[in-house]
Amino acid sequence: MPHALRQVLALLACAAVLAAIVYQINHYAAPWALSFSVAGLFVTLPALRLPLRTGLACALLAGLWLDAASPLPFGRQALLLGLAFCFVHRIRDRLPRTETVVLVVVALFVNLALFVALAFLDLGALPDPAAGGLRLLADLLVSQLLTVLLGPWYFALQTASLRLVGAPPAQIVSRYA
Amino acid sequence: MRRFDQARPFLTLGLVLLAWMIVPTVIKRFARLSFYEFQAPLDVAASYGRELQGFWADRTRSNAELLSAARDLQRLNASYELRLQEDARLRAEITRLESLLRLPSYPEFRPEPARVVRRDFNVWWQRLVVRKGANHNIRVGSPVIYVGGLVGRVVEVHATTSVIELISSPGVRLAAVFEGDDRPVSFQGGINAPMRPPEAVIEFVPLDVFATPSAPRRLVTSGIGGVFPPGLHVGEVYQLEPSTDGLFKSGRARLDPRLGRISEVTILVPLDPAFHVPSATP
Numbered sequence: 001m002p003h004a005l006r007q008v009l010a011l012l013a014c015a016a017v018l019a020a021i022v023y024q025i026n027h028y029a030a031p032w033a034l035s036f037s038v039a040g041l042f043v044t045l046p047a048l049r050l051p052l053r054t055g056l057a058c059a060l061l062a063g064l065w066l067d068a069a070s071p072l073p074f075g076r077q078a079l080l081l082g083l084a085f086c087f088v089h090r091i092r093d094r095l096p097r098t099e100t101v102v103l104v105v106v107a108l109f110v111n112l113a114l115f116v117a118l119a120f121l122d123l124g125a126l127p128d129p130a131a132g133g134l135r136l137l138a139d140l141l142v143s144q145l146l147t148v149l150l151g152p153w154y155f156a157l158q159t160a161s162l163r164l165v166g167a168p169p170a171q172i173v174s175r176y177a
Numbered sequence: 178m179r180r181f182d183q184a185r186p187f188l189t190l191g192l193v194l195l196a197w198m199i200v201p202t203v204i205k206r207f208a209r210l211s212f213y214e215f216q217a218p219l220d221v222a223a224s225y226g227r228e229l230q231g232f233w234a235d236r237t238r239s240n241a242e243l244l245s246a247a248r249d250l251q252r253l254n255a256s257y258e259l260r261l262q263e264d265a266r267l268r269a270e271i272t273r274l275e276s277l278l279r280l281p282s283y284p285e286f287r288p289e290p291a292r293v294v295r296r297d298f299n300v301w302w303q304r305l306v307v308r309k310g311a312n313h314n315i316r317v318g319s320p321v322i323y324v325g326g327l328v329g330r331v332v333e334v335h336a337t338t339s340v341i342e343l344i345s346s347p348g349v350r351l352a353a354v355f356e357g358d359d360r361p362v363s364f365q366g367g368i369n370a371p372m373r374p375p376e377a378v379i380e381f382v383p384l385d386v387f388a389t390p391s392a393p394r395r396l397v398t399s400g401i402g403g404v405f406p407p408g409l410h411v412g413e414v415y416q417l418e419p420s421t422d423g424l425f426k427s428g429r430a431r432l433d434p435r436l437g438r439i440s441e442v443t444i445l446v447p448l449d450p451a452f453h454v455p456s457a458t459p
Binding site for chain 1 (some may be wrong): 185
């Protein structure tokens, strides 16, 4: 099996595991009217560590995976994750991208950007935008907290999965070392 | 050259987007269903896991507790027996009046209990995934109820699971009536503030109807439209104010907080195959 395909499949499996965990967390958080979203985690490692085509394929497939379980038009989250991927990929050479802390910070920024993008697209559809805004703020706060908690584990899982399938990301010589 | 390198991710994404736009809808639909059906076993397995957890937790209960629960159930069963007899009498009376007054009868439903696999509540949508689908002849548009009244309606049916859109979802609108009043009002869910029970917006309320937090009015389904049977509890209206046009009132309704903890529902599957239930699938 080609190296790139192994990378895509391994990262898609990781995305499926993460999505399943977040779905379960949301199931238990429903009585408190809170929901978690960690979309930034799906994009970060592919954007910072993988080649363009492989990474973009990972981001788009993860987006389609999320789209399939949501009532949004199929492909919308994939497009948003794809855009986020492109922005992060464009600036990645300026970041010390082997550091887990950097990966977590990038995931937090991507999460924030996706929240804002979705709010701009759909806030008018809510019957009470003020209550909706409050809920979005609360969701954003708990989502960022969950991203910080799950991020290091998830990036370790992705790295270990890539090693397991014999397709680790290329070594980067850090200019910050 | 450097500028092209910087724009390369966006150009690649643009090409993918272009290819996506010319892909036939049938392929997109197939892809969506495939992705969904790949995920469904994960959710179903998690729900079976929760039930197993509950089973072993119940095994730790003492015999005295079980005997007490059995006694409570006996009492409950006796009261249900009485209710069933009363129900049969009322049904016979309705049938007699329908034939006497030549009224069209309400559509018949088959109740199908289903366990909740996953609650997916956020500010944009409020949905439940249940553990019954096409394998139990669930139909899109079927109304869904629970012990607290109306839950919502089925919006997607898959091989072994179905997706229900809750009445607390911003996309749900229905015609409701105040209990004891037959004038329809508009109900729209979608106010889901954090750490609070869901609320809904009520519109087109006649001016002579009053509701306050200390004297809320019960709202039930009207039966108009033919999707939801009449008389199902929807919520409690606790605030009504004249709308800007002065012709009607609008206000807020509190929904049952149990909607957020719901673990079992009953899907009312229409018995008549010609019964039209409008599809709400996006």
